[in-house]
Amino acid sequence: MRLFDVYPIQDITIQKALGSTVWDDKGQEYLDLYGGHAVISIGHTHPHWVNRIEKQLHQIAFYSNSIRIPIQQELATKLGQVSGKEEYQLFLCNSGAEANENALKLASFHTGRKKVVAFSKAFHGRTSLAVAVTDNKNYVAPVNETDNVIFLPFNDEQALEDCFKKQGDEIAAVIIEGIQGVGGIHIAEDSFLRQIRTCCTKYGAVYIADSVQCGYGRSGQFFSHDFAGVNADIYSMAKGMGNGFPVAGILIAPHIQPKHFQLGTTFGGNHLACAAALGVLEVIEKENLLDNAAKIGAYVQKELKSISTIKHVRGRGLMIGFDVPAELSELKKKLLWEEHIFTGEAKPNVIRLLPSLALTQADATRFIDSVKKLSSSLNH
Numbered sequence: 001m002r003l004f005d006v007y008p009i010q011d012i013t014i015q016k017a018l019g020s021t022v023w024d025d026k027g028q029e030y031l032d033l034y035g036g037h038a039v040i041s042i043g044h045t046h047p048h049w050v051n052r053i054e055k056q057l058h059q060i061a062f063y064s065n066s067i068r069i070p071i072q073q074e075l076a077t078k079l080g081q082v083s084g085k086e087e088y089q090l091f092l093c094n095s096g097a098e099a100n101e102n103a104l105k106l107a108s109f110h111t112g113r114k115k116v117v118a119f120s121k122a123f124h125g126r127t128s129l130a131v132a133v134t135d136n137k138n139y140v141a142p143v144n145e146t147d148n149v150i151f152l153p154f155n156d157e158q159a160l161e162d163c164f165k166k167q168g169d170e171i172a173a174v175i176i177e178g179i180q181g182v183g184g185i186h187i188a189e190d191s192f193l194r195q196i197r198t199c200c201t202k203y204g205a206v207y208i209a210d211s212v213q214c215g216y217g218r219s220g221q222f223f224s225h226d227f228a229g230v231n232a233d234i235y236s237m238a239k240g241m242g243n244g245f246p247v248a249g250i251l252i253a254p255h256i257q258p259k260h261f262q263l264g265t266t267f268g269g270n271h272l273a274c275a276a277a278l279g280v281l282e283v284i285e286k287e288n289l290l291d292n293a294a295k296i297g298a299y300v301q302k303e304l305k306s307i308s309t310i311k312h313v314r315g316r317g318l319m320i321g322f323d324v325p326a327e328l329s330e331l332k333k334k335l336l337w338e339e340h341i342f343t344g345e346a347k348p349n350v351i352r353l354l355p356s357l358a359l360t361q362a363d364a365t366r367f368i369d370s371v372k373k374l375s376s377s378l379n380h
């Protein structure tokens with residue numbers, strides 16, 4: 001049997017990983033500033049995380065949500081403490097798309113409405129509702145097409161206000177990434193997020209903060225939407241939550257009441273996933289990884305801005321993007337094959353950095369030195 005060929009892949013086989021370092025099958029070492037697409041939050045194979053999963057595996061890995069699973073409450077309590085959203089409720093699932101799917105569905109159940117506002121360049125996942133609110137026609141199959149989604153320009157306060165004035169009583173939810181990832185690292189302005197909050201409160205709609213990529217400490221705050229100083233009604237989370245173990249969830253504000261069977265999942269919230277997620281939060285707390293993300297991220301941005309050929313450096317914490325001009329078009333390739341550094345990309349010519357939140361100063365400096373070296377040699 002062949003694999004279904006949907007991914008353009010690099011010809012590299014990674015066999016071993018620790019912290020921000022990975023090794024291929026020939027023993028070549030690489031610095032990982034891509035974090036397996038923003039997934040590696042506390043560092044590859046962190047010993048505490050490995051230990052947490054291993055111990056749980058010997059007790060029980062899975063049972064269905066039809067019985068008491070105390071480790072789910074343990075996770076909810078810790079997540080409340082670390083995120084500062086102690087009064088919220090937790091629903092657990094398995095992936096980012098599924099988290100957004102549940103968030104949108106819950107918003108519709110709660111309001112009894114059908115319309116959702118989403119924004120230009122948004123990416124929210126590939127399942128039916130999640131892809132319908134994603135602004136990329138290539139991912140939307142005919143069966144996913146719907147008139148229920150209203151796309152507005154990102155960060156356009158006037159367009160948002162006009163939309164709510166016109167059809168506010170039909171809108172179930174507004175969904176927005178705090179920092180657009182796939183769209184090329186674009187920050188939702190604090191004033192824009194505050195306006196979303198105001199409109200949702202005034203018209204009875206649900207504010208959904210897609211924190212799948214920008215959340216879980218990546219920005220230096222637990223949720224990047226928190227920079228705006230207002231709360232969302234639902235936060236969706238995934239990537240960094242399990243440090244590579246598939247686990248996701250939504251945090252739900254207290255005024256949204258649960259009803260039996262409205263949401264559900266077979267695998268979501270299983271014992272092993274909760275152990276992995278607890279391991280992540282314990283390390284985030286113990287190693288002060290939010291502060292580290294803010295500090296090392298600020299250093300990387302400052303250094304990148306000092307390189308004259310690099311354009312439009314942006315982001316928050318360790319979610320950083322910059323434009324690569326035509327004369328440096330080989331930069332990403334050369335970083336990988338000559339400097340052995342993994343980075344991410346966004347079309348058409350943006351390099352994205354999504355490393356572990358535990359990235360060290362020394363590793364950040366190694367990256368900056370490589371960019372300086374390559375950008376001056378490519379420019380000549």
Ligand SMILES: Cc1ncc(COP(=O)(O)O)c(C=O)c1O
Nearest residue numbers: 095096097123124125181212213
């Ligand atoms: C902001 C955002 N939302 C949702 C998703 C979908 O997550 P998943 O691939 O786990 O379904 C992604 C994935 O890249 C994302 O970046």
